[in-house]
Amino acid sequence: MTLSQPPLLSAPPALPQLPPTGSLWRTDQLHAAGLNSRAIAVLVRHRELIRLRYGCYIRAALWNGQKPWIRSEQLILAHAHGTRTTSNGSFAYCHTSAARVHRLFVWNADDLVHVLLQTRPSGCRLGKDVRGHTRPFSEADVVTVRRLRVTSLERTAVDCALMLGYRQSLIIMDNALRQGADPLRMKEMAEAVPGRRGVKNLRRVLENADSRSESAGETLTRELLQRLRIPMPEIQLEVMSRAGRHRMDFGWRERRIALEFDGKTKYFDYAPAEEVLYRERQRENALTEDGWMFVRLKWQDLFNEETFKSRILAALRRRPEPRAS
Known part of the structure; x- marks a missing residue:
């Protein structure tokens, strides 16, 4: 009597390989590296690739090792990379997004990407993770930090105080002053928006802010x-x-x-x-x-x-x- 041999188990198919260099990619860059949409989906399903936002992915090994505040900043970089705005663009990052790019202390705030625009676009064009703002601004309100157009320290701290609660905005204002923000310029900004929602909070923050604070x-x-x-x-x-x-x-x-x-x-x-x-x-x-x-x-x-x-x-x-x- 001949004993039957157990069937051979086939090895699971090998996962598609990510590009050997880089960690942040747009969909078109992954396609150019030989990964089609199905391969990208497989890598996401196996947690080798993290989808940060529509059309932009990051190597999971990098993302998993990042601290929460670094991840918050990474989402802004992903937006910039995905929209190809790392060196120029018609908008500037503002509010808490600008604060994060300036490396200001941001406490208890969401991870929405805030952008300052000349005109208000439709929400669907910006994306669910992006908040558009249209308070008037000039190029004097915009600086370049790490190749990103962001609002100046003064404009950033003022905008945050107009939007956030007192303690959140006080933390940002303290740190902005510590980094060299001009208090007189920010008081002028506060005087230029009488009656605006949040201006009472802004004035209170300016009155109580202290550049000697070294942490949130x-x-x-x-x-x-x-x-x-x-x-x-x-x-x-x-x-x-x-x-x-x-x-x-x-x-x-x-x-x-x-x-x-x-x-x-x-x-x-x-x-x-x-x-x-x-x-x-x-x-x-x-x-x-x-x-x-x-x-x-x-x-x-x-x-x-x-x-x-x-x-x-x-x-x-x-x-x-x-x-x-």
């Missing part, structure tokens, strides 16, 4: 201190210890209380985590020897106002201001 978390901390009527500390307070000169996010010098925002992005994006945390511990040990007390905040602390206020007021009660001699 520091801006939100300052805003909470003001709104909860907590005695305002010095911002970016510098002190000396045996370990050298130190700069604190906030501090009540006479009470020797330091208030520090410990968001991970403040440290870990700029140096190895272990090295930064070691230096931070050495600094804090030296200041503690000199009588300083630290109150440390994390992101989640900024959204629990009752606990935020009670922690800081408790520290202030434990360290009353010294009486004048």
Whole structure:
């Protein structure tokens, strides 16, 4: 009796190969590289290729390794690449899109692509992921950043304050000032749009903005201190210890209380985590020897106002201001 052999299993078909160079492609570029529409669909289905928007794709290995704020910027670059506007064009990126291209801090905003146009087009022509704006502008309001036409720092911060909520726009305004935006120019812009929706928010933001803020978390901390009527500390307070000169996010010098925002992005994006945390511990040990007390905040602390206020007021009660001699 002859035993039958088990059927041979055929190997699954090999996936189409992406181009060896580049990571962002238009559909026509993938076609030129030998990938037809069916091959593109197969690569998307197998998560080798990510469709960012109509007619524009990115290598999945790159996209998957990007942090959220880099992805938000990548969507703008995909729009530019897809519409072939990396070097010229009749529109400019504006609002939060311009803020992202300028590398301003953008917090809690959507990923729509905002463009400034001379005339209002139909929504279907722009695409579902694009928002068109037509507030009058001149070429003086437009600059080129990384080959993209975007609104200037001043126009960007003003437009964001006219569109976003107070805390979102305060973060952007703080950072724009830190990057060198002209406050007088922005006040002139605010005066030029009386009665416009959002102008009250813009004026409030301009009044309270501070270029010394080094992160979105520091801006939100300052805003909470003001709104909860907590005695305002010095911002970016510098002190000396045996370990050298130190700069604190906030501090009540006479009470020797330091208030520090410990968001991970403040440290870990700029140096190895272990090295930064070691230096931070050495600094804090030296200041503690000199009588300083630290109150440390994390992101989640900024959204629990009752606990935020009670922690800081408790520290202030434990360290009353010294009486004048």
